[in-house]
Amino acid sequence: KAGVTQTPRYLIKTRGQQVTLSCSPISGHRSVSWYQQTPGQGLQFLFEYFSETQRNKGNFPGRFSGRQFSNSRSEMNVSTLELGDSALYLCASSSRVHTQYFGPGTRLTVL
Amino acid sequence: QQQVKQSPQSLIVQKGGIPIINCAYENTAFDYFPWYQQFPGKGPALLIAIRPDVSEKKEGRFTISFNKSAKQFSLHIMDSQPGDSATYFCAASDSNSGYALNFGKGTSLLVTP
Numbered sequence: 001k002a003g004v005t006q007t008p009r010y011l012i013k014t015r016g017q018q019v020t021l022s023c024s025p026i027s028g029h030r031s032v033s034w035y036q037q038t039p040g041q042g043l044q045f046l047f048e049y050f051s052e053t054q055r056n057k058g059n060f061p062g063r064f065s066g067r068q069f070s071n072s073r074s075e076m077n078v079s080t081l082e083l084g085d086s087a088l089y090l091c092a093s094s095s096r097v098h099t100q101y102f103g104p105g106t107r108l109t110v111l
Numbered sequence: 112q113q114q115v116k117q118s119p120q121s122l123i124v125q126k127g128g129i130p131i132i133n134c135a136y137e138n139t140a141f142d143y144f145p146w147y148q149q150f151p152g153k154g155p156a157l158l159i160a161i162r163p164d165v166s167e168k169k170e171g172r173f174t175i176s177f178n179k180s181a182k183q184f185s186l187h188i189m190d191s192q193p194g195d196s197a198t199y200f201c202a203a204s205d206s207n208s209g210y211a212l213n214f215g216k217g218t219s220l221l222v223t224p
Contacts, residue, residue, distance in 0.1 A: 058211065100157070
């Protein structure tokens with residue numbers, strides 16, 4: 001089976017812009033979670049989607065949002081970008097409780 | 112607030128040594144404790160995981176020890192190799208809160224030849 005894929009792999013934006021990141025889970029996986037990874041804060045949970053419904057949300061401002069489509073593919077959106085949003089954004093998919101498989105991430109740089 | 116505390120931040124061992132990475136948690140609702148390995152430019156990869164009803168689990172050269180009363184768990188890497196040089200993350204989750212993983216801050220491991 002193909003692994004979790006994320007597009008794009010690298011992205012450069014300027015402050016105030018918005019960005020959309022995409023994630024395709026492993027075939028058959030219905031849960032998709034998003035994480036932000038930074039050197040200072042480490043890996044932090046953003047949100048989780050299961051069967052197109054947001055099931056859980058981390059402690060991030062409302063500028064961070066996401067959605068999941070009927071084919072389980074997911075997108076996350078960050079509006080009004082800030083310098084501190086520069087990070088590696090990781091998507092993970094799961095077919096059953098707890099076992100999560102991560103994609104390679106999207107490296108977002110905000111200038 | 113970091114729900115999982117991990118130490119040390121970095122570790123250097125010689126080939127064949129046994130690096131040990133420790134994690135501690137406070138939330139007694141956590142019922143799943145995985146370890147992830149991450150190489151530069153890659154996403155974290157699941158290494159091994161344990162549930163609180165088991166005190167030890169081995170998979171190949173990797174062993175998790177779990178102490179429920181102390182709310183601590185650790186990763187041991189037997190016969191470490193230079194190829195094990197990576198960043199290791201412990202994590203914990205509560206099955207009543209979905210699949211959200213609470214990660215430690217990571218340990219950068221260097222295994223010298």
